[in-house]
Amino acid sequence: MVRRPLNDEELLDISLRCAEVIHEYDGNAPTSALVAASGLSERTFFRYFPTKAESIRPFLDAGSRRFSAVLTQHLSRSAASVFDAVVTALPEAFAGVRTPWTHHLMQLVLTVPALRRVWLESNEDLVDMLLPTLARALGLSPDSAEARMAADQAALLAESSVRRMVYLDEDRHQAVAKVAAAFRSAPLSRRPQSSTS
Missing domain, CATH: 1.10.357.10 (Tetracycline Repressor, domain 2)
Known part of the structure; x- marks a missing residue:
């Protein structure tokens, strides 16, 4: 089943959660923490954000x-x-x-x-x-x-x-x-x- 792509508002909400994690880890957030904050699978996370910084x-x-x-x-x-x-x-x-x-x-x-x-x-x-x-x-x-x-x-x-x-x-x-x-x-x-x- 093909999932609906995330819209701008959903991506912004995910990005804010990831930005807070980046702040908490002083710029060196592990992938696991960013993926957990995003609420996405790791595969989907990297489909939307090719690098951790892109989050x-x-x-x-x-x-x-x-x-x-x-x-x-x-x-x-x-x-x-x-x-x-x-x-x-x-x-x-x-x-x-x-x-x-x-x-x-x-x-x-x-x-x-x-x-x-x-x-x-x-x-x-x-x-x-x-x-x-x-x-x-x-x-x-x-x-x-x-x-x-x-x-x-x-x-x-x-x-x-x-x-x-x-x-x-x-x-x-x-x-x-x-x-x-x-x-x-x-x-x-x-x-x-x-x-x-």
Whole structure:
């Protein structure tokens, strides 16, 4: 008998349970603990999650979908600029799924190579997710280099904000505001400082 594939909501529920196990084992959860938390057989677990680290992917992807949805809402309400809409949407998106262990999990995501790889791949998918919305808001073709650059910038703003929240223990509003200020000051456009020997 062929089983019905798991839907996004079911995968997210499993992913949250696995993420908590990864937190409990400080990033080194054994397969048996993850499989037990998932409620799946080991064979089915690895069909949905090719590696143990992939078990956090639905959790990360849900955050990306939340950011995309909130951004779309903000853009539909005449924001001052597309950049301002991104900056306003991010803290709301970060407020989504929060647990007592989310901060520690994200510390692990940024430091455990296998988890970091999954996060970086999820961030790349975020760019593709944001592209149609940002292209439409900017009056650009989704195939244009400018639209792709806008989506890259929005994803980088999100990624940089997460790093500040984790490494500097800033709250989501503070982290996004500081990253946004850095983006606005365009440090790469400054002249290099002359070095003195």
